[in-house]
Amino acid sequence: MTDELNPVLDHLRNDSAGALDRLFDFLRIPSVSADPAYKAGVARAADWVCDQLRSAGLNAAVRPTAGHPMVVAKHEGPPGYDGPRLLYYGHYDVQPADPIDLWKSGAFEPVLIDGPRGKRIVARGACDDKGQVMSFIEAFRAWIKVHGTLPCAVTILLEGEEESGSESLEPFLEANKIDLKADACVVSDTGMWDIETPAITTNLRGLVYVEITIHGPNKDLHSGLYGGAVPNPINVLTSILSSLHDEKRRITLPGFYDDVKEVPTRIQEQRANLGFDDAEFLGSVGLTNSYGEADRSTVERTWSRPTCDINGIYGGYMGKGAKTVIASHATAKVSFRLVADQDPHKILKTLRAFVTAKLPKDCRAEITEFGVNRAFQVPDGSAFLAAAERALGRVYGRNAVLIGSGGSIPAVGAIQRILGAPALLMGFGLDDDCVHSPNEKFEVGCFDGAKKSHAALLAEVGRMRL
Ligand code: BES
Ligand code: MN
Ligand code: MN
Numbered sequence: 001m002t003d004e005l006n007p008v009l010d011h012l013r014n015d016s017a018g019a020l021d022r023l024f025d026f027l028r029i030p031s032v033s034a035d036p037a038y039k040a041g042v043a044r045a046a047d048w049v050c051d052q053l054r055s056a057g058l059n060a061a062v063r064p065t066a067g068h069p070m071v072v073a074k075h076e077g078p079p080g081y082d083g084p085r086l087l088y089y090g091h092y093d094v095q096p097a098d099p100i101d102l103w104k105s106g107a108f109e110p111v112l113i114d115g116p117r118g119k120r121i122v123a124r125g126a127c128d129d130k131g132q133v134m135s136f137i138e139a140f141r142a143w144i145k146v147h148g149t150l151p152c153a154v155t156i157l158l159e160g161e162e163e164s165g166s167e168s169l170e171p172f173l174e175a176n177k178i179d180l181k182a183d184a185c186v187v188s189d190t191g192m193w194d195i196e197t198p199a200i201t202t203n204l205r206g207l208v209y210v211e212i213t214i215h216g217p218n219k220d221l222h223s224g225l226y227g228g229a230v231p232n233p234i235n236v237l238t239s240i241l242s243s244l245h246d247e248k249r250r251i252t253l254p255g256f257y258d259d260v261k262e263v264p265t266r267i268q269e270q271r272a273n274l275g276f277d278d279a280e281f282l283g284s285v286g287l288t289n290s291y292g293e294a295d296r297s298t299v300e301r302t303w304s305r306p307t308c309d310i311n312g313i314y315g316g317y318m319g320k321g322a323k324t325v326i327a328s329h330a331t332a333k334v335s336f337r338l339v340a341d342q343d344p345h346k347i348l349k350t351l352r353a354f355v356t357a358k359l360p361k362d363c364r365a366e367i368t369e370f371g372v373n374r375a376f377q378v379p380d381g382s383a384f385l386a387a388a389e390r391a392l393g394r395v396y397g398r399n400a401v402l403i404g405s406g407g408s409i410p411a412v413g414a415i416q417r418i419l420g421a422p423a424l425l426m427g428f429g430l431d432d433d434c435v436h437s438p439n440e441k442f443e444v445g446c447f448d449g450a451k452k453s454h455a456a457l458l459a460e461v462g463r464m465r466l
Contacts, residue, residue: 033093068160087182091162135450151462190427303404344372
């Protein structure tokens with residue numbers, strides 16, 4: 001294996017400028033999936049990345065869906081190959097760039113700048129997820145260039161709706177179950193421990209996201225003439241929202257914790273050894289104290305405990321100065337991060353009953369659901385996990401750590417459930433990459449490490465027989 005991998009790694013090193021150029025071209029395409037104004041940009045990104053897969057030497061096609069298209073590509077491995085097939089999942093869409101005035105350079109005008117850990121690429125999607133998608137495409141390109149083939153069979157599935165709910169994903173997986181069949185699903189859309197220490201993410205939180213609108217009077221009212229005698233939708237909404245947590249900051253929905261498990265001792269010990277630094281984690285966002293569910297550590301709070309957050313709230317007068325008004329309606333965007341076996345549908349049902357039960361007479365609640373997904377846990381003892389640990393150990397010269405993450409990737413659970421392919425989350429982002437924020441960046445060092453790690457993983461899997 002060493003003999004086969006080394007020239008591939010050399011090639012990646014020699015072609016690093018070319019790889020950066022290609023990533024920059026990708027980053028220039030504004031593929032914001034949430035905003036219909038960018039529909040053409042999203043389509044262009046799909047075509048562009050499809051062409052990249054073709055030029056790397058794979059069979060690739062853009063496949064339409066009811067929403068944004070999927071990009072599917074395949075390579076059958078060496079002649080007569082009978083080992084495992086990997087499904088690579090990633091997303092070519094990005095989050096909106098706003099607030100744009102906080103960007104130091106254009107969100108879709110990538111730049112290479114100096115940072116404390118070497119050069120970094122700054123642009124929307126640099127880390128999440130275009131940089132990471134290009135890292136495995138570059139690994140494919142290098143393998144095929146050097147050896148004329150990949151060492152194992154792969155299928156690639158890139159979606160364009162990850163940042164906006166992945167609505168077309170499940171129907172697409174159902175309709176293409178056979179075509180997309182694979183033994184494991186590799187995802188590069190998570191983080192490392194630090195720039196020198198690779199990580200494999202073994203659990204992700206799930207998500208329930210809703211918008212709640214409380215309707216009261218049939219028009220906005222003078223708060224002097226009516227105030228005190230009518231339900232104020234903003235008062236009603238905020239009172240319902242604040243009753244979602246108790247004084248220990250636990251969530252009050254009945255049965256909410258029924259399916260939440262304590263972290264097994266083995267994992268607790270492993271995590272204690274990681275030496276997670278609260279001060280650093282909080283300091284980088286201008287805070288000093290971890291704040292959340294009572295008697296839990298920061299790592300537990302973000303990786304293994306469910307949450308409820310209000311992500312947006314609006315209603316009434318929001319202009320300059322004062323206006324004495326009672327609004328006819330008020331809205332909040334509310335999300336729950338889920339863990340372990342929590343059932344998103346059960347939580348939605350309880351939430352509806354909870355809100356309805358607290359409504360004063362004459363008020364009405366409208367609850368819109370924005371897609372749900374369950375938490376994810378890597379199956380124990382996976383041979384693919386071991387292969388990834390070997391690949392990362394080889395490239396970084398130190399062991400990968402197993403971490404959890406508070407984020408969500410809806411596709412991971414869906415691919416596991418519908419295609420039966422267990423996920424392997426090998427990501428290369430850093431905590432300070434500003435994903436979803438202004439000035440998103442990806443360290444060139446992370447990009448290089450990611451390309452090499454993917455090249456090494458392909459070699460490992462090529463030698464596996466199930
Ligand atoms: N790549 C992220 C999730 C992530 C980031 C996981 C870092 C682990 C470490 C993904 O693109 C994302 O932003 N997911 C959303 C899901 C949502 C839009 C359905 C999230 O977690 O909020
Ligand atoms: Mn992502
Ligand atoms: Mn994201």
